[in-house]
Amino acid sequence: MPVDRLKDSIRAEIEKLRRTGILKPPERIITGFIPTDEIEGSRFLLEGERNRKFLRMNSNNYLGLAQHPKLIEAEREASEELGVNPGAVRFIDGTTKYHKKLEEKLANFHYKESAKIFNCAYMANLGVALSLVNKMTYVISDELNHNSIARAIRIAGVSSENKAIYQHNDVDGLRRALENIPDKIERTIIIFDGVFSMRGDYAPLKEIVKLAREHDKRFKDGVTTIIDDSHGTAAFGVTGRGTLEVTGEYGVDVITSTLGKAFGAEGGYAAACKEIIEIIRQKADTYIYSNPISPGTANAGISAVDIVNGEEGKKMLARLSENSEYFRKGIRDIGLETIPGIHPIIPVLIRDTNKVKNMVLELYKMGILVTGLTTPVVPSGDETIRIQISAVHTKDDLDYALNKFKEIKE
Numbered sequence: 001m002p003v004d005r006l007k008d009s010i011r012a013e014i015e016k017l018r019r020t021g022i023l024k025p026p027e028r029i030i031t032g033f034i035p036t037d038e039i040e041g042s043r044f045l046l047e048g049e050r051n052r053k054f055l056r057m058n059s060n061n062y063l064g065l066a067q068h069p070k071l072i073e074a075e076r077e078a079s080e081e082l083g084v085n086p087g088a089v090r091f092i093d094g095t096t097k098y099h100k101k102l103e104e105k106l107a108n109f110h111y112k113e114s115a116k117i118f119n120c121a122y123m124a125n126l127g128v129a130l131s132l133v134n135k136m137t138y139v140i141s142d143e144l145n146h147n148s149i150a151r152a153i154r155i156a157g158v159s160s161e162n163k164a165i166y167q168h169n170d171v172d173g174l175r176r177a178l179e180n181i182p183d184k185i186e187r188t189i190i191i192f193d194g195v196f197s198m199r200g201d202y203a204p205l206k207e208i209v210k211l212a213r214e215h216d217k218r219f220k221d222g223v224t225t226i227i228d229d230s231h232g233t234a235a236f237g238v239t240g241r242g243t244l245e246v247t248g249e250y251g252v253d254v255i256t257s258t259l260g261k262a263f264g265a266e267g268g269y270a271a272a273c274k275e276i277i278e279i280i281r282q283k284a285d286t287y288i289y290s291n292p293i294s295p296g297t298a299n300a301g302i303s304a305v306d307i308v309n310g311e312e313g314k315k316m317l318a319r320l321s322e323n324s325e326y327f328r329k330g331i332r333d334i335g336l337e338t339i340p341g342i343h344p345i346i347p348v349l350i351r352d353t354n355k356v357k358n359m360v361l362e363l364y365k366m367g368i369l370v371t372g373l374t375t376p377v378v379p380s381g382d383e384t385i386r387i388q389i390s391a392v393h394t395k396d397d398l399d400y401a402l403n404k405f406k407e408i409k410e
């Protein structure tokens with residue numbers, strides 16, 4: 001049977017992944033959620049762990065909005081009104097008033113003319129690339145960009161002569177890449193993460209936008225800058241406007257982001273000028289040929305944007321920022337190394353694969369969920385335990401985790 005030979009090949013492939021150390025373990029199953037009280041932040045229950053409660057320090061739910069009663073209520077209300085599924089893709093009457101309203105809110109949130117929702121940010125990046133890249137396009141990308149960007153560049157069919165990758169956040173490298181673009185190129189795109197998810201550092205927007213403007217006139221369609229601020233949106237900056245707010249540089253042309261991290265809902269989107277969003281609507285396969293998020297999810301997204309725009313959101317963001325600073329300082333005070341920064345992603349650099357694995361396991365035994373990043377996911381020597389801070393972590397939670405880090409450090 002042909003499928004038997006295929007199975008053999010797949011088994012060999014999986015064995016190879018295991019030997020190279022990149023085989024993913026079985027997924028843990030979350031079976032329960034215990035809301036926060038004054039002292040203890042929220043806790044999770046896991047399958048096979050009976051009533052043991054786990055503190056999550058590996059979640060993108062930076063503001064705790066995923067469990068916010070207003071989002072839950074918004075999702076319920078819209079689902080009761082219109083059903084739990086849009087019924088078709090956007091062009092075939094799958095567009096509800098909730099999708100439209102959410103797009104308006106997201107455009108306003110990012111100070112852009114227009115926005116388009118995708119099922120997730122991964123699909124948004126693919127869609128943007130499919131809409132903006134043609135044969136005469138040159139794409140420049142940061143080496144540490146998210147997988148969805150690297151994949152989008154490939155899927156959009158950018159040839160090796162028409163792309164360049166600069167070293168992480170290396171402005172001189174970007175300048176050189178721009179200078180080396182052949183004159184026949186008509187359209188140049190610089191694409192980069194806002195916040196880099198493995199490190200918690202962020203792109204030098206002022207310098208990138210300045211370089212883009214300097215080279216703009218050389219190309220028929222100029223130089224367009226695209227930021228994926230999935231980890232910055234609603235998690236970074238006093239009002240949650242992300243890396244643009246933190247750097248004070250709002251001149252980035254296209255923003256892609258997710259509703260599935262700090263906004264606590266689900267889905268992705270692109271925000272830009274009307275023309276770019278219209279060509280996305282016309283040409284982005286991942287938008288055109290795929291069902292949108294449900295009306296309920298869209299309404300949860302609307303509620304999330306409203307909360308972040310209001311006083312409650314500002315308080316949450318302030319608390320997130322305080323918590324992040326407190327934990328980062330705590331990690332340094334106990335003699336562990338981290339990358340300087342202000343984002344709630346806090347990489348604790350251990351620089352040894354076995355140590356990372358053992359520490360992650362020890363923390364798990366102590367009821368703390370963290371992420372170990374080892375080779376080949378990160379370069380050898382950069383092995384890290386990645387912590388993600390949330391506004392719903394209490395001081396007690398942070399102290400508990402810091403004490404446990406101290407205990408297992410040696």
Ligand SMILES: Cc1ncc(COP(=O)(O)O)c(C=O)c1O
Pocket residue numbers: 119120121122123146148193197228229230231257258259260267268
């Ligand atoms: C920078 C970046 N872009 C895109 C994504 C994908 O987001 P989504 O889950 O909405 O597809 C992620 C999530 O891991 C990310 O970190």
